[in-house]
Amino acid sequence: MKKLLLSMLSAALITSTLAVSAEDQKAKLVTVDLAKNEQVNPTTWLPGNVISRTNSPISAEQTGQLLWIEDVGKKVKKGQEIATIDNRHLKLQLAQRHALLKQHEADVEYLTKQKKRMSKLNKMNNTALSELERIIKDLAIAQNEVLALASQIAQTQLAIDKTHITAPFSGSISQRFVNVGELISIGRPLVQLVDTYHLDIKIAAPMNIAPYLKQDAKVMVKWQEKLIELPVRTWSQAGSQISRTFDVHLSADGLNLLAGSAVTVSLPKDATKLATLVPRDALVLREKEIYILTVDENNQAKKVNVLVGQGIGQWVSISGDVNAGDEVIIRGGERLQAGQQIRRNKDLVAKVELN
Template identity: 65%
Template sequence: MNIMNNEKSLNKATSLWFKATLFVSMSTLLCLPAQANNNDQDKGHLVSVDVVKKEQVNPSIWLPGNVISRKNAPISAEQTGQLLWLEEVGVDVEKGDVIARIDARHLTLQLARQKAQVKKAQADVDYLRVQKQRIAKLTEKNNSAVSEYEKVTKDLIVAENDVVDLSIAVEQTLLAIEKTTIVAPFTGNISQRFAHEGELITLGRPLVQLVDTQNLDIKVAAPLTIAPFLKRNATVMVKWQNQLITLPIRTWSQAGEQSSRTFDVRLAASGLNILSGTPVTVSLPKQQAKEALLVPRDALVLRENETYVLTVDKELQAQKVSVLVGQGVDDWVSVMGNLSVNDSVVVRGGERLQSGQKVRFNNALVAKL
C-alpha cells in the first residue's frame, strides 16, 4: 500500500515539473519577438529618404478657389398646371430622363376641339374645290358670270389658309402637351427641389436645380498681375482635404473686374470625386522662372494648419521643417523653408514619425546617401 502511494506521489511531481518546464519555454518563445521589436525600435524607425535639389521654377501665389460645375441650371416649368410628380433630391439622371410631370388634361381637351375645327375647315375646302370646278365649266359655256368664279376662288383660298392656321394650332397644343413632361436637358444630379406635388405651377416657375457632377472646374479669382504668366494646359498645385494634386489650367477670362482687380481662372477638375462647392487652395505662377529648392512630392506632410517635411540630421534623427509649397515639377514640388541643397528628407515611413526620433535605412539607401 505504501509503495503504491509513493508511485502516485512521484508521478504527480513529474507531471508538475513537466508543466512548469513547458510554461517557461513558451513564455521565453513569446518574449523573443517582443524583444526583437524593441531592438528594432531602439535602432530607429525604418524610412526611405531622398535629397533636396535646386531647379528653375515659377514663383507662385496661393489663392482660394471653389469647385463649380460647368452646367448648373434651374429647370423651370414651360406650362401652367398642377404638378403631378417631381424627382427626388440626390437622384442621378441622364439627358432625356423625365424629372417632372404637370397635369395636361386641359390641353388634351383643347387638342380634341382643335382637331374637330381642322376637320370642319377641311370640309369647307373640299366643298369649295368642287364648287370651283363646277363654276369653271359653267363659265366656259358663258352660263355663269366670271365674278362668281372669282368669288369661289377667293373663298377657297381663305378656307385653305384656315386649315393651315388650325393645323398650326394643333401642333402648338401637341408641343404644349409635350412640355408638361419635363426632361433633363443634360446628365446630372438633382441638387434642390423648389416645388412639391399638388402645387399649381405657373409658366417659368423653377422646379429643380440640376447640376452636372462630372464636368467640373475649379474657379479662382486671381489678381490681374499674374495674367502674363499663365499658360493654357499648364499644371498647377491644388490643396484639398490634406491632399496635394496637380490640375491643368483650362481657360481664363480675358477681362477683369474693375472693383476687385481680379479675373477668373478655371482649372479642369473633371473626373475628381469631389462635390461642387468644395473650397480648395490653388497655386498659380506670379513671376518669371527662377531657382528654387525642390523636394519629392511624397516628402510633404499636409496638415490642416501647416505643411512640413521631415529631414534627417547627422545623428540620424528626424527634424520637422515647416515649408511653403510652390509650383510642381513632375514628381517634385518647389518649397520655401529652412532647407539646403542635398538635405535628406523622409519620403516613406514618416507618417507617424515625430521630430527628434531616431531613424534607420536599408543598405541601399545608406549607399545612396
C-alpha cells in the same frame, strides 16, 4: 574550399541579420532621396471654391397643377423628366382643333371638286364667271384655315410637351422650390439643377499675376489632406475695380468633389527663378500644415514645415529650411516622429564567385 566559403557566408549573413534585428528596435527603416535645385515659377497660395460649370433654376413653361416632381439629390441625365404639370385642358384643346382641322379639310376637298366642275361649265359658257371666282375665293380661305389649324395644333402639342419638364443637361437636383399639388404659373422656378459632372475651381486672383498664367498649365491644389495637379482652363479678361482681382478657373472634371467645397490653389506670381525641389512623395499633408522629414547628421528625422509651389512631374518646388543635396524621407515617414532614429533602406547583396 567551396563548402568552407559557403559556411563562412552563411555565418556572416546570420550575424548580419541578428544585428539588423537588434537595430530595428531602435531605428525606423525609411527610403530617402536628395533635394535638388531647378528653375521654376514662384507661386502664391490662394483660396478657391469648387463650382459647377452649369447651375440653373429650371422653370415652368406652362400653367397648371403640379402632379409630380423629382426629389432633391436625384441624379438625372439630359432629357430625363424631372416634373409633370397637369395638361388635361391642353389635350382637350388639341382634340377640338383636330376636329376643326378635319372639317376644314373636308371643305377644301369639296371646294376643289366644285372648282373643277365650274371651270368646265365656264369654258362652255354654261355658268357665270362670278360664281367660279366665288368658289376660288372660298377654296383659298379654306386652305388657309387648314394651314392655320395645323400651326395651332403644333403649338398645342408643344405646350403639352412642355408640361413634362426635362433636364436640359445632366446633373443633380440640389433644391426644390415647389410641392406637388401647387398651381404653377409660367416662369416659376421648380428645381435647382447642378451639373455635377463638369466642375471648376474658381479663384479670385490678384491682377498682377495675370501675365504669368498659361492655358492648360498644371497648378497644385490642396484639398483636405490631398495634393493634386489641375490644369488652368480659362480666366477672365476683366478684373474688379473694387477688389483688384480677376477670376481664374481650373478644370476639375471627374474628381470626387462637391460643389461648394473650399480648396487652396498655388498660382504662378513671378518670372522663373531657381527653387528647391523634392519628390512629391516626401510631402506629408495635414489639415493645417504641410511638412517634410529630412535626415540630420545623427541619422535622426527632422520635421521641416514647407510651402508648396509648382509641380514638375514627380517633383514639387518648396519653400522652407531645405537645401539642394539634403536627404528627404520619401517612404516610411507617415508615422515617423521628429527626432526618431532612422536607417536607410539599402539592399545588401553578397556576391561570391566560385571557381
